[in-house]
Amino acid sequence: MMNSSAAADAVEVSGLTVVRGGRPVLHGIDLDVATGSVTGLLGPSGCGKTTLLRSIVGVQKIQAGTVTVLGRPAGSPELRDRVGYVTQAPSVYADLGIGANLRYFAEVLGAPRSDPARVLEQVGLAGREKDLVGQLSGGQRARVSLAAALLGSPRLLVLDEPTVGLDPVLRQDLWQLFHRLADDGVTLLVSSHVMDEAARCTRLLLMRDGRMLADDTPAALLAATGAPDIESAFLALVSGADRQDAGEAR
Numbered sequence: 383m384m385n386s387s388a389a390a391d392a393v394e395v396s397g398l399t400v401v402r403g404g405r406p407v408l409h410g411i412d413l414d415v416a417t418g419s420v421t422g423l424l425g426p427s428g429c430g431k432t433t434l435l436r437s438i439v440g441v442q443k444i445q446a447g448t449v450t451v452l453g454r455p456a457g458s459p460e461l462r463d464r465v466g467y468v469t470q471a472p473s474v475y476a477d478l479g480i481g482a483n484l485r486y487f488a489e490v491l492g493a494p495r496s497d498p499a500r501v502l503e504q505v506g507l508a509g510r511e512k513d514l515v516g517q518l519s520g521g522q523r524a525r526v527s528l529a530a531a532l533l534g535s536p537r538l539l540v541l542d543e544p545t546v547g548l549d550p551v552l553r554q555d556l557w558q559l560f561h562r563l564a565d566d567g568v569t570l571l572v573s574s575h576v577m578d579e580a581a582r583c584t585r586l587l588l589m590r591d592g593r594m595l596a597d598d599t600p601a602a603l604l605a606a607t608g609a610p611d612i613e614s615a616f617l618a619l620v621s622g623a624d625r626q627d628a629g630e631a632r
């Protein structure tokens with residue numbers, strides 16, 4: 383079914399179950415990501431964040447459940463230029479310059495010719511078009527990958543740990559960019575295992591062991607747990623879940 387309402391959720395996941403390498407990795411996940419939100423996906427390493435993002439982008443084989451993105455089944459051809467995805471590994475060519483990379487991806491996507499200059503400005507790399515990607519720092523390379531994902535002005539941006547390896551000033555710049563994009567109606571789903579980034583999100587999904595522990599605003603999570611920060615709130619939710627599991631096992 384096609385969503386016609388602008389207020390509809392950008393992502394709707396129901397009963398999502400994924401098995402990788404013969405092991406269950408996601409156990410029947412349900413979640414919605416509101417249009418125009420900056421939603422943080424947080425949880426410890428290995429809890430399934432990347433697998434969930436891959437399912438939303440449509441590159442992950444799923445065993446059960448449904449994933450609907452901008453009103454279409456995840457991975458539909460119509461979503462190709464409406465969803466931007468930045469993986470943890472840089473997805474740009476090391477032996478090409480920044481400008482050549484962006485012009486190539488813009489051509490493939492059919493994005494406007496003015497887009498490479500626009501996205502370079504957005505990620506703070508204007509004037510660096512000629513720099514070879516292979517000679518950039520890790521953080522600069524990550525920003526080129528982000529710039530490539532911004533080509534064609536996608537309506538949903540799925541970013542897997544986009545701020546890893548960035549200094550605090552760049553991290554702040556990027557979070558400001560995320561909120562400017564959200565103000566324009568773009569939806570951002572951003573994974574991180576750094577809990578101090580949580581406060582920058584309008585909504586948080588807290589994950590553990592392939593299950594969703596919480597889906598709420600940062601303020602509501604703090605209020606519900608009485609914790610002073612998101613890291614403590616997460617730990618409180620984990621010990622609550624453990625107590626519940628132990629109770630059910632008895």
Ligand SMILES: Nc1ncnc2c1ncn2[C@@H]1O[C@H](COP(=O)(O)OP(=O)(O)OP(=O)(O)O)[C@@H](O)[C@H]1O
Nearest residue numbers: 402403407425426427428429430431432433434575
């Ligand atoms: N290609 C693969 N084949 C088999 N199992 C995999 C594969 N990739 C990931 N897994 C397993 O799936 C589980 C979830 O991994 P995933 O990468 O989704 O976690 P994550 O929360 O994104 O971790 P991180 O924060 O370290 O990136 C892990 O137990 C991992 O070992």
